Amino acid sequence: MKTIKLFFTLAFFTTTALAQSHNHSYQYTIDLLNIQDDQVTVSFSPPKNKLEQGKFVIPKMVPGYYDAMNFGQYISDFSAFDKTGKKILTERLDQNSWMVHDLKNVAKISYQVADGWDSLQQNTRGAKSAASTFIQDSVFVINYNSLAGYFQEMNNLPYKINIKKNKDFYASSALNYILKNDSTDIFSVKNYRELVDAPVLYCIPDTTWIKVGNAEILISFYNKEERHYSKKIADELETILKNQQSYLGGKLPVDKYAFLIYYESSKENGLMGDGLEHAQSTVCLYNSSSINYLPNALISVASHEFFHIVTPLNIHSKEIENYDFLNPTLSKHLWLYEGMTEYATIHMPIKQKMISLKEFARKIEEKTHGMEAFDNKLSFTNLSKNAVERQDQYMNFYQKGALLGLCLDIKLRELSDGKIGTQELVQRLMKKYGKGKYFNDDALFDEIAAMTFPKIRTFFTDYMEGGDPIPLKECLAKVGFEYDETTKKINLINNPNAQQLALRKAWINQ
Template identity: 40%
Template sequence: MVPGTYSVDNFGRYLSDFKAYAKNGQLLETEKLDDNRWRIKNASSLAKITYWIDDTFQDTAATHPIFEPSGTNIEANQNFLLNTHGFMGYFDNLKRLPYEFTVLKPQNFYGSTALKAVKTTPTSDIYVVPTYMELVDSPVMYSVPDTTVLHIGGADVLVSIYSPGKKVKANYVGAIIRSTLEAQKNYLGGKLPVPRYAFLIYLSDKPNKTGAYGALEHSYSSVYYMPEADPERIAQQIVSIAAHEFFHIVTPLSIHAEQIHDFDYNNPKMSEHLWLYEGVTEYAATHVQVNQKILTPEAYLGKLRNYIIGASRYNDTLPFTAMSKGALDKHANQYGNVYQKGALIGLGLDIKLRELSNGNYGIRRLMQDLALTYGKNKAFKDEELFDKITALTFPEIRDFFRKHVEGNQPLPYTDIFKTVGVIYQPVSTEEKVSLGRLELGYDAKAQKLTLENLTETNAFNKKNGLRVGDQLWALNNKTLTPESLSTVFKNEVYTRTPGDEITVVVGRENKRGKIKLKKLKGHLIKITEEKQYVLQIDSAASPQQKIIRDSWLYNN
């Protein structure tokens, strides 16, 4: 297992022709124990081992495909993605020995990584890392370079992109990602806690086996696997993911359990604190946006509502610590909740700390104190963390953990939001102007929004109306994309009056299988919609509620 994936992937199955040699060049006898382990007999005379590695990207037959950001790519003269755990292993009990590895490369290739090469020639790079854990934590991507370096908060941030069709450039993505990193720098106190960082971005022009896109975090870098598409859309998707991945420079880099500090790759032991590693990280990735005034408070409440909606799809009475311990097996189907309820645990803890300190202490200060208490080279014991946090803060915090993280009591949303002058309604109704209730999808190949379902009552008549499967091209001459959808509907639908004329351009398949554009005309209608988990600022909030709210939203 690779840290951060929460999936047992057995990378040893991509290794073949394993051989061990004595100092005199003689072959030593070896025994394959399982997918990931080999025993070398008479190893006291061992001088070297050799083997071949196949990459995961081209493995189209795998029944258990590897999530691409943790995978490997070997593409001659194009790209080599070296997630190091896919190429190099370790000897039992020797993970803490230094590793030196040499990469031979074409002269026009550059190795993008957060590592610093100890020696470089036009055709080779030599790297040295103190331990196997830091080796696994250090991916490298080789290709013809398309890079840019941002200097932010005392750190050099590398943005490296492999775009096979040259559609997306590093300078473009770097310019867009800069504002997010500047906001995170300010959020973390004006200085980044790492001297360097690398965004390694692989854009694919082919279908992938897993059907998933995303990223994998490391202490000083993150690897992204995304489709090669419109630069603006891809850049925004990278930024939204990077907001989360970049915050992993705080945890687990500076705050982590013993299970992570001395990770057992072959028989992984899970920590019970995924609420911290992933949940608080996700909370910070969203909270920074309102704190740095990228989002309005109302828009931020919309983000929190989405977390509540997401968490409602999981088992809300399963103790979060138990889910974390069983994330690889027993509770694997609940793992996604770390990004939903996990973020809400961060929210609840932050607001509780603000309440108990009259607004003077929140989760960011707590994370700073934990980093000072532990740090990169000192791990905490799983069973001691809640008590340590309580000792650093307030006795009431132990009750919060006991009830809502270790225990089976759902988070008390009404009480949490009331503390900061926000009204929470589990169910509400509202009237709105609409085209009707539409369910939208996305055709990645055509790069178009599609109509998956619609109610019988809608803005168009049956004969000349929308049909399931239609591609949505434009609304009132405004182009529809995943990025523009919200703005176009706000301006062209929600702010209009029932009965106003509406035009929609759709792409519809004809009898010959060709997509033809068709312009539909209809009239907006009014619907009554039930809405769950509604959050709104309380205009009648007390002065104390306003103090805590402002502290929660804007103070450090």
């Protein structure tokens, strides 16, 4: 999608093209130095225009989350001024939008932004990895969807962002931040979508770079107490990423990637992890009673988010390519975006011989237990379209969705004498739809059938469009596993036949 090309474009953009586009871009200033009441002051001059009025939007939703998060809720004191400093009339239309009158004469707009979470343990609604937090003198986790917006009438223009910050703070991001002076960073993007796609972690740096294949990977870590931990995480991640690389056919589809990891210790037992994927970075938030849980937790959250570089970031429908931040239309294919991503996350470790058959069987059992909490008769394509309304069922994409990925993988292997599984399917889809191309939501199942086997179409009709019970027992039997539907236990069959062994070998390399 937006890989190396994006990077070169950006580097070029900051040095040359920006000067010419000065009047045709949003020029933002974000002040991280003077925080008051936990609020950051943001101001910008709009692009040159001839508009009588304009509708300013802060996202209701962002790609990757299927729930209305209403980032406008964090905005207050929204004011517009002309070049003499005189106020110009603005009206708040709803939680996420404002009408700005006499827009052609507006020289500056300013507002205050409150943070979305002070602590990961706070039980506030909405996923924190899409919101921002400001802890003066320590750390800023910034998702631009909660700090910057756009005018609907001018929604595909460049941004130039100035950030005033503590001189000891370093900006960890997939973008190139340029030091303008001691306490100001600047960077540019070609449009709002790119801005939202590149979060930043600002703090005294604890960073490690590693190289995996062609990709330069930044690991940036923040914890209040532990300030030298990125190296340890980088060692863990390097193993995971190298295995992900071979799983993805030997080459990572990115040249630069940033893991922005924020960790908070808590008194409560256990671990909480939340992550949001982007084209060239991911924000991972963790909280646990001991930092020792962290390396292990990485394999699920960071690995899942990184696999998203395949889908939806490289393979997606029109609904995602032309994302509407105020009223998005959702795609039918969350089974692909979240289900298949989660399936790759559990399938990769066994395929790459990182875990034992027993451990793999336990992983599948966790998913079968997980899906019991949901209504498994619902059509997955309908559920996907209505994910915002059906938040009660949404998490099943990570449970039943992953298991449907597993069944699809085995069915494809069976039809192809072991040669084609979901890994190969995804490669074919990336070839056809990667880098700025998109598929038609209604045509995807037929396309997959055309590029693999016509027979596989019924799998989608029965289990994705329809709500037939998942054929897990039948599929696992084909690869020599016994699934007891009453106890939900999964065990190896005692005397598997040659066919079962061959299919298992093709499927998980064991």
